[in-house]
Amino acid sequence: MQVAIFVLVLLVFKQGKGELFDFHIISSRQSSSDGEMLCQSLGYDGLAIINAPEMFTYAIRITVALRATGHGLYLGLRNKSDTNLVNWDDGTFPAQDLPWKPNPQSWDFTYNHYGILSHTGYYRALSNEEKKYAVCGNHENLPTEAFGTTILGQQPTGISSSLSVTKVLSYLECVLLCGQDHRCRVAEFKIDFLTCMTLGPGSYESFSVNVQSKTFVRKGFT
Ligand SMILES: *[C@@H]1O[C@H](CO)[C@@H](O)[C@H](O)[C@H]1NC(C)=O
Secondary structure, eight states, rough: OOOEEEEEEESSSOTTTOOSSSOOOEEEEEEEHHHHHHHHHOOOEEOOOOOOOHHHHHHHHTHHHTTTTTTTEEEEEEOOOOOEEEEEEEEEOOOOOBSSSOOSSOOSSOOOEEEOEEESEEEEEEOSSSSEEEEOOOOOSSSOOEEEEEEEEEEESSSSOSSSSEESSSSHHHHHHHHHHOOOEEEETTTTTTTEEEEETOOOOOOEEEEEEEEEEEEOOO
């Protein structure tokens, strides 16, 4: 029998104002590089890294009014000229299920090297020159959150690859590990072996019965 429990885990509760994530919105429009400088002049590391589903949900919510003006917001996401790869400004790579538009499958940063949260609420690439709003944030020790459900007695099957397999003491620790990796979408705790396996988007096919399993299914990008 499958039992679903609502789980919300807050790892670091950092903000006095009751918000987990410390994002600052720049509500004037400028290039990505000018937005980054503005963020740094305000004491932030730079443009915000919004790589996890929970951060995305929060960012979407706090930018509703600005996005309604028809302009997006620059983020700390770019095609680095030295590597030609798209990554977040902390060096991590975007999760495979990041909601891109207009190209849902491709990260087309060939000519447009700077990432924004678009006015329609998706990630997309722009050139530096276009004048947009910006989201500021810090790049280290980001607070993490894992929002999802627990299924008892079910394990993921058809696994193509895992992000990590770790010895843990409890299911809670397993959920926390999942929240620390922006790519984690499922974490399976094995009660008999005390192991935690984390899986990224699209790396498993379905779930099957295993009484020794307790599995956390994180709410992805929606
Ligand atoms: C990054 O930009 C270069 C051209 O400057 C391009 O060749 C490369 O494909 C781009 N990388 C991605 C992942 O879009």
